[in-house]
Amino acid sequence: MALDQSFVGRTYPPTDPYEVGREKIREFAEAVGDTNPAYTDPHAAKALGHADVIAPPTFVFAITFKAAGQVIQDPQLGLDYSRVVHGDQKFVYTRPVCAGDRLTVTSTIEKIKSMAGNDFLDIRGEVHDEAGEHVVTAWTKLVARAVDADDAAEGQA
């Protein structure tokens, strides 16, 4: 079933702040095998001009995708999450995410498209710090595959 176009432009309330911890950044960097000292050593991060250790570029996805849950689980929108795969992902940074940040995410439905039974949903997540300054914007394209599509190889959630 095609998603309702009238949801385009809908913005959801900002999330409660997510506090970025040094050890959570370390855990993520270890999980992707990245030994860059900017992620784990505050002195190395400060030498690069950062206030504290910074997070790898894709770390923030865990926060923005959780925020996008407001959209994905919106019963009025009616997205069938069991058929959803991750199509595209993009980030535009004003600055890197840094330990100690308290980040809020405001999610907006940017685009809805239906093609050959597939629904394409573009969600924009604006991430701001406690001072209200922009940190990063994440664009996530989700694809809800048509009910008769059996080619799960076109994407990966």
Add this chain to the structure above:
Amino acid sequence: MTAQIQYADVEVGTELPARTFPVTRATLVQYAGASGDFNPIHWNEKFAKEVGLPDVIAHGMFTMAEAIRVVTDWAGDPGAVVEYGVRFTRPVVVPNDDEGATIEVSGKVAAKLDDDTVRVDLTVTSDGQKVLGMSRAVVRLA
């Protein structure tokens, strides 16, 4: 931001050092925990096959995280990345053996932009097939 590569030293076509990144089932379990993405297609072979996948597949976001390391290691400061986007075109299939799969990443400077930034286009493959499309980063150099 203090990237170690000078904008003036870089030309369109400059190649970044290519890298290969191993990924096993253990890697995926660790990434699931660190990222909070516990979708069973990334650790449960039975479930993955039931939904039409050839086997367990890597998280797309894991592959995206590995690919940008070619850029962050080159630039020196990961905070110098100002833009990064990918399209997930094919899954990285991870068999249940000691070797798992390998993600191969190469990159080259595709354009010199304003404000000491350059666009790097990444080529990301596994098992000889492209797994990310439109994989591009903009990074601010010194």
